[in-house]
Amino acid sequence: METLAILVAAGRGERMGAGRPKAFLAVAGQTLLVRSARALRAAPSVGAIVAVVPADALEEARGLLDASVPGCVVVAGGGRRQDSVKAGLDAMPEGFEGVVLVHDAARPFVPADVVEAVAAAAREHGAAIPAVPLTDTVKEVQGARVMGTLDRGRLAAAQTPQAFRRDVLSRAYGRAFADSITVTDESMAVERLGLPVVCVEGSARSRKLTTPDDLEWAERLVQDGNA
Amino acid sequence: METLAILVAAGRGERMGAGRPKAFLAVAGQTLLVRSARALRAAPSVGAIVAVVPADALEEARGLLDASVPGCVVVAGGGRRQDSVKAGLDAMPEGFEGVVLVHDAARPFVPADVVEAVAAAAREHGAAIPAVPLTDTVKEVQGARVMGTLDRGRLAAAQTPQAFRRDVLSRAYGRAFADSITVTDESMAVERLGLPVVCVEGSARSRKLTTPDDLEWAERLVQDGNA
Numbered sequence: 543m544e545t546l547a548i549l550v551a552a553g554r555g556e557r558m559g560a561g562r563p564k565a566f567l568a569v570a571g572q573t574l575l576v577r578s579a580r581a582l583r584a585a586p587s588v589g590a591i592v593a594v595v596p597a598d599a600l601e602e603a604r605g606l607l608d609a610s611v612p613g614c615v616v617v618a619g620g621g622r623r624q625d626s627v628k629a630g631l632d633a634m635p636e637g638f639e640g641v642v643l644v645h646d647a648a649r650p651f652v653p654a655d656v657v658e659a660v661a662a663a664a665r666e667h668g669a670a671i672p673a674v675p676l677t678d679t680v681k682e683v684q685g686a687r688v689m690g691t692l693d694r695g696r697l698a699a700a701q702t703p704q705a706f707r708r709d710v711l712s713r714a715y716g717r718a719f720a721d722s723i724t725v726t727d728e729s730m731a732v733e734r735l736g737l738p739v740v741c742v743e744g745s746a747r748s749r750k751l752t753t754p755d756d757l758e759w760a761e762r763l764v765q766d767g768n769a
Numbered sequence: 770m771e772t773l774a775i776l777v778a779a780g781r782g783e784r785m786g787a788g789r790p791k792a793f794l795a796v797a798g799q800t801l802l803v804r805s806a807r808a809l810r811a812a813p814s815v816g817a818i819v820a821v822v823p824a825d826a827l828e829e830a831r832g833l834l835d836a837s838v839p840g841c842v843v844v845a846g847g848g849r850r851q852d853s854v855k856a857g858l859d860a861m862p863e864g865f866e867g868v869v870l871v872h873d874a875a876r877p878f879v880p881a882d883v884v885e886a887v888a889a890a891a892r893e894h895g896a897a898i899p900a901v902p903l904t905d906t907v908k909e910v911q912g913a914r915v916m917g918t919l920d921r922g923r924l925a926a927a928q929t930p931q932a933f934r935r936d937v938l939s940r941a942y943g944r945a946f947a948d949s950i951t952v953t954d955e956s957m958a959v960e961r962l963g964l965p966v967v968c969v970e971g972s973a974r975s976r977k978l979t980t981p982d983d984l985e986w987a988e989r990l991v992q993d994g995n996a
Binding site for chain 2: 671673676677678679680681682683684686687688689690691692694696697698699700725726727729730733738739740741742746750752753755758759762
C-alpha cells in the first residue's frame with residue numbers, strides 16, 4: 543500500500559517570537575521545512591510529499607525544497623490546521639487509496655523507524671499515532687480551581703506523523719467540516735467517529751519545536767551529531 | 770501566618786542515568802539540593818526549611834546545606850514521595866499551624882514570586898499549587914488504543930511548591946495513609962477529600978529536571994545569567 547505525506551508548515555510560530563512562519567526558521571543553517579521533509583523522505587515507505595505552507599511563502603518554500611528534497615508538491619494552507627491538512631488532501635492524486643501521513647514541520651527530527659511504525663499500524667488498523675508518556679502531573683482545572691488529578695498511566699502525549707488510510711481520513715475530515723468542528727489534530731477527527739486509532743511508540747527526539755528553548759535544544763542535537 | 774517548607778530531595782533520579790540521588794547532581798557546580806533550598810530561602814515569607822533526603826545521604830546533605838543555606842533541618846525520607854513528605858511533616862514544630870510548602874529539589878529555579886503567590890493562596894483557601902498550561906495534545910489511552918482527546922483548556926501541569934495550611938495537609942495525609950492510597954502529589958490527597966485547591970501561575974523556569982536534556986537546559990540558564 544503506497545504511503546504519501548502531508549507536511550504541515552503553515553503555522554505562524556508566534557511562541558517563537560521570531561516574526562515569521564516557524565517552518566522557515568533554521569537549525570544549524572537548515573530550515574525546519576527542509577529538515578522535516580528530509581526526515582520523511584528517509585523513511586523507505588514514504589512516496590510523494592505535499593508541503594502545505596503560508597500562501598505568501600509558496601515561492602520561498604518551492605526554492606528551498608527543490609534545492610534539497612526535489613519532487614515535493616507545495617501548496618498554500620489555510621487559517622486553521624485542519625484547513626491546511628484539507629489543502630494537502632485535495633492535492634493528493636485522485637483515486638489514491640493508500641496511507642496518508644500528516645506531519646508537523648515543527649518536528650524535524652522524527653526517526654525513520656517511527657514513521658515506518660505508524661504507517662504500518664495505519665495500514666493494519668486504519669489510523670495510528672506516535673505517542674509518548676506524559677512526565678507532568680496533570681490536573682483537571684475549572685478556571686483557577688483544581689477539580690482532580692488525572693491518572694497519568696491512562697494519558698499519552700500525541701506526536702506526528704499521524705497516519706491514516708486515505709478513506710478513513712477523508713471520511714473523518716468530511717464529518718468534522720460538515721459539523722463545523724475544530725480539531726486539534728487529525729486523530730481527533732477519527733476518534734469522534736468512533737473508529738479505532740492505535741498508538742505506536744513515539745520518540746523524545748521528535749519533540750515539537752515551539753519555544754526559543756526548543757530551538758536551542760535542536761541546535762545542540764545537530765552539533766552533537768545526533769541529528 | 771508563618772510559612773515552613775519541606776524540600777523533597779529523596780528521589781533516586783533514575784531517568785538521569787547518573788547512578789546517584791538526583792538532588793546531589795550539580796548544575797554549574799552547585800547541587801540541586803542547595804539551589805532549591807536557596808530558591809525557597811529567597812522568598813521573604815519562608816521561615817524554616819526541612820530537607821528530606823535518602824537515609825544514606827544525611828551527612829552529605831547536612832554538610833552541603835550548612836555551608837550555604839545554614840539553619841535547614843535535614844531528615845531521612847521514605848520509599849514513596851508521600852513517605853518522605855510525612856517525614857518532613859513529622860519534623861515540623863509541634864503545634865505549628867501556619868502554611869506548609871512542599872517543594873521538589875528537582876525544581877531549583879522556582880522564582881520567589883511563585884513561592885510567595887502559592888503561599889498566599891494557601892493562607893486564603895487552604896491549599897494551592899502553581900500550574901502551567903500543557904503544550905501537548907493529550908490523549909486518553911487504554912493500552913495501545915486511543916480513547917479520546919482531552920480538552921487542553923481544562924488541563925494544567927502541576928508544579929511545586931504546593932502549599933497547604935498545616936491542618937489541611939495533616940488531615941489529607943492522615944486519610945491517604947489510613948486508606949492506603951498512593952498519591953502522586955500532595956494536592957491529590959487534598960482533592961480526594963473534596964477540599965478546595967486553587968491554582969496560581971507557575972513558571973517555565975520552574976521546570977522539573979528529569980533527564981540529561983533538562984540538566985543541559987539548566988546549565989545554560991545559569992551560564993546565561995538567568996538563574
